Amino acid sequence: MEGKNSGxxxxxxxxxxxxxxxxxxxxxxxxxxxxxxxxxxxLHIDIEPLLSLRTVxxxxxxxxxxxxxxxxxxxxxxxxxxxxxxxxxIFTRNRAFGFAAALFxxxxxxxxxxxxxxxxxxxxxxxxxxxxxxxxxxxxxxxxPIVILSTLYAFxxxxxxxxxxxxxxxxxxxxxxxxxxxxxxxxxxTRLLRMEVCDDxxxxxxxxxxxxxxxxxxxxxxAAGEFFEVGGYLIAGAAFSSVLQVFxxxxxxxxxxxxxxxxxxxxxxxxxxxxxxxxxxxxIGRAFASAIPISSVMGFLVLGPMLDLKNILLLLGxxxxxxxxxxxxxxxxxxxxxxxxxxxxxxxxxx
Amino acid sequence: xxxxPHHTQGRLSLxxxxxxxxxxxxxxxxxxxxxTGSVRxxxxxxxxxxxxxxxIAFLLxxxxxxxxxxxxxxxxxxxxxxxxxxxxxxxxLLRTGSAxxxxxxxxxxxxxxxxxxxxxxKNDWGSFTLAEGxxxxxxKNYMAAYDELGSHPEKYAGRTLMCTGYVVRSGAGLPKxxxxxxxxxxxxxxxxxxxxxxxxxYADAAKLPEKSWVRVTGTLAVTEYGGKSxxxxxNVTVTPIAKPDPVYIYPFQ
Numbered sequence: 001m002e003g004k005n006s007g008x009x010x011x012x013x014x015x016x017x018x019x020x021x022x023x024x025x026x027x028x029x030x031x032x033x034x035x036x037x038x039x040x041x042x043l044h045i046d047i048e049p050l051l052s053l054r055t056v057x058x059x060x061x062x063x064x065x066x067x068x069x070x071x072x073x074x075x076x077x078x079x080x081x082x083x084x085x086x087x088x089x090i091f092t093r094n095r096a097f098g099f100a101a102a103l104f105x106x107x108x109x110x111x112x113x114x115x116x117x118x119x120x121x122x123x124x125x126x127x128x129x130x131x132x133x134x135x136x137x138x139x140x141x142x143x144x145p146i147v148i149l150s151t152l153y154a155f156x157x158x159x160x161x162x163x164x165x166x167x168x169x170x171x172x173x174x175x176x177x178x179x180x181x182x183x184x185x186x187x188x189x190t191r192l193l194r195m196e197v198c199d200d201x202x203x204x205x206x207x208x209x210x211x212x213x214x215x216x217x218x219x220x221x222x223a224a225g226e227f228f229e230v231g232g233y234l235i236a237g238a239a240f241s242s243v244l245q246v247f248x249x250x251x252x253x254x255x256x257x258x259x260x261x262x263x264x265x266x267x268x269x270x271x272x273x274x275x276x277x278x279x280x281x282x283x284i285g286r287a288f289a290s291a292i293p294i295s296s297v298m299g300f301l302v303l304g305p306m307l308d309l310k311n312i313l314l315l316l317g318x319x320x321x322x323x324x325x326x327x328x329x330x331x332x333x334x335x336x337x338x339x340x341x342x343x344x345x346x347x348x349x350x351x
Numbered sequence: 352x353x354x355x356p357h358h359t360q361g362r363l364s365l366x367x368x369x370x371x372x373x374x375x376x377x378x379x380x381x382x383x384x385x386x387t388g389s390v391r392x393x394x395x396x397x398x399x400x401x402x403x404x405x406x407i408a409f410l411l412x413x414x415x416x417x418x419x420x421x422x423x424x425x426x427x428x429x430x431x432x433x434x435x436x437x438x439x440x441x442x443x444l445l446r447t448g449s450a451x452x453x454x455x456x457x458x459x460x461x462x463x464x465x466x467x468x469x470x471x472x473k474n475d476w477g478s479f480t481l482a483e484g485x486x487x488x489x490x491k492n493y494m495a496a497y498d499e500l501g502s503h504p505e506k507y508a509g510r511t512l513m514c515t516g517y518v519v520r521s522g523a524g525l526p527k528x529x530x531x532x533x534x535x536x537x538x539x540x541x542x543x544x545x546x547x548x549x550x551x552x553y554a555d556a557a558k559l560p561e562k563s564w565v566r567v568t569g570t571l572a573v574t575e576y577g578g579k580s581x582x583x584x585x586n587v588t589v590t591p592i593a594k595p596d597p598v599y600i601y602p603f604q
Contacts, residue, residue: 025434033441054442059393059541061439062384065377066398066405073408150538153603156498217415224412228370232435239438245542280539283602 049246057242061235063277064114064310068234069227071115075122076222081215088127098129099177102136103170106143113141113278113305114234114314118226121193121318134327135177141278141305142169151301154282155289161301168342169302172335179330193319230317237310241275244309248273260293264339267296268332271304278305299339307331361421366428371417373436378409380443391597394540486571488514488549493534493600497547504573504582512584513568515592516548518559529583530556532567537599544599550576551584559589566590 036050078087091098109116120137124130141147142165151162213221276284281304285297307328315324384390385402394402486507488496493514500507516532525531533548551567559565569584 025430026437029434029437029441033445055392056542058439058442062381062390062393062402063398063540063542065381066401066408069405069408150603220412220415221419223408224370224374224416227374227412228433228436232432235435235439242542276543277539280543283536283538283545284543 060238067112068114071118075118098132106140116140131181138173151282233313233317237313263296267300275308275310361423374413376440381406485511
């Protein structure tokens, strides 16, 4: 009792302490924006690139945030509404069923790849074996019906491109998942997830008191919490991507087309850095198709939806650094091997 | 043991306040972009419903979260993380005008004239068929016409064609008397803009200001570009026009 009363004044001043830097920050941001808006044109600095940067940055956010929200809401719904043991029972019963569900579950997810990360993390937390969730994480963006359709449209007369994109994507996803299940100690959920994501923000843990929240309210509040946990990563990813897209000269990408291996590496790097939405990259890939070998195009088309700068940052929001590094270390060599070897066998007729 | 009443007790949580305000800011940003139509500068129209969904979702989260402003809670206020969320909000709400410069994204401009389409399949992009007589290219039939003309230029040789675009000369490797009447395609968002266009032979091409908007009328002929046969416009008349609004072509609306 006594401790509580004497504690209160101290708490109040610390709230003021936190408010002051915040107000300074807000003021600084406002001054910065106003200053840029007023002074840059006067200094005859070409603001076109900055305007482009702003437009590209906002367009990435306007496109990606709705899908991230969808993923977060699905993840929150699973968290609040699905009983803890249900998923664990379904998926551990039969390993093969688990992987099959992971591979084809993406068909139920016709959304941008941003949505799959929160869902995959939530599935692991709910007891789905991590290798299965990893397979889902990688396969879902490609098993997206809209992505498949856009690939068919982008390469008219060559439906095989879409077929191979899906097939190679599933192969890479499955082999990565199997590699994870072969790795000892990589499969413990607590070693994979940033557990703080749930401790601080969840509907069930965040509020100390009050009546039990209804299902709907709990889902929405949980989603709000998760948004603030991981949304920052998406914003950072969008910022990096937009800088790269606006300021990297075009010639850098099309220069290295001679050697097949080198060209594949360059295209995979391009897919990674540019973080193009998985429905659009079919058309970007087609634009490159005349200049580079088909294996490099497939590398671009399959790796793009699975792993890119925006995605990695989003993964870091949900998973530990160790897991993300492991994922990259397993995925890149595997996919590199797949893209180099298989198209040679499959595309003999393409020349 | 102290009796704890429901969640009206407790002091104001700064963290919840800031989060509610930020969510409100995002809601306002998304909804204003959607309602004012400026979403056209950023996204392909088929993504509009998602923007509306996000605006409503943000609003819902903001409102429900604000009901818990005075509830005691766990968790720290992480100022620097929250400040990251501050950046998009004013950018969304402030309208500073011009869209991305054409060809801004480094991906665009690599294929100015023809995308290779080895075997032509009749598609229904824009439900367009090339009838007899002059061909008028509009924003709605641009992709279908571009694809068809690019694949079978010889089939349409001798026909009259009218299209609009902005002038591109530098970087396309064209002779002095040629330019491209270019347009930007937005497949999904401004980040994936791709430049396409029709090659035009025009004596005074060098005098046309780069990136100025023109209407071009000419006769279709066949030329070679990048090792493949491609359409080109000859006997061209050029008329300056105002920049169209919206400025992009949106395939698969």
